[in-house]
Amino acid sequence: MATAPQWVASATANVSAKLFRGGLADLRPTPRALVDKGRTRSVYRFTPRGGGDPVLLVPPLAAPAFCFDLRRGCSLAGHLVERGRSVYLVDYGQVSFADRNLGLEHWVDDVLPRAVAAASRDAGGRPVHVVAWCLGGIMSLLVAADRQDLPIASLTTIAAPIDMSAIPLVAPIKPLTDIADSWLFTPAYRLLGGAPRALVKRAFQISAIDKVITKPYAVLRNLDDADYLAQLEAVDRFTDNMAAYPGRTFGQIYHRFFRANDLAHGELELGGRRIALRQVTVPTLVIAGDGDTIAPHRAVRHVVDILDRAPEVEFHTCPGGHLGVLAGRAARTTTWRHIDRFLDRHNPVR
Structure with missing residues (x-):
């Protein structure tokens, strides 16, 4: 434990860095190169190129793609590159009102298949190991x-909720949405063309309202901890860069996932056909955060029982909330280690 003079010296240095040097977080992105581009799709390869099969990082909609590259020291992309892997990222860019008619079909039928094909092609035709967070996992x-x-070749999902009935935030308000849907919620998102970025940002903050309320006290208590303060800066930047949801996609998520809870049954009607999750036939790693209120343990783990045709389904609960389980300070020694072991087993770097 630091002595009082040591605490004061560290706190003074941190405050000085925050006020006069632009902050404590090293927000420089991991170097990358564009390898493919299309509507709401940019596929990047992080540099330097590594060995083994390519690893494709898939973010959710509305969240900035740098969730996988939050800051130096808390970047899953940078970590995988340092381990000698060939790492790719799909970035959807900013969604505008002109994209309001794009549905889930756009991402499931076009964006992600093309991103997988692009990563494979750029890597010389090798199979792709997908690592995805939140809705990106779904x-x-x-x-x-x-x-x-x-x-x-394999699939890793992090904080991807399948059973919406297991989310504590959903249960209290679902009866209200059932009543108010036809005259409030559906007309609102249709009029706005989706869920505006300001609303998405507020929803993310509300999901961790306890941390928002206690943040000033936490900052003062940890004023001598540069790494803690740097993480707060990086998370604030992440939250400030939330994007909008396209109207039709938001409507499908709201009606099919939130109200009907279709995914809990393992199937989804999409684009005129029914997709059954039990048709997944690749090794799968599933990770949940023990402090995640958006995708709690039970909502995430439900997919393990559905994927009965996958040759392997591995499940772990790791420390952290919704973002923390992916890019928090504890993720470096928990979530990332599980991903490393899983990839080492199915995708050894030679």
């Missing part, structure tokens, strides 16, 4: 189930 599961012709 969409990746749907793609893997629906497109077994794609060169997907």
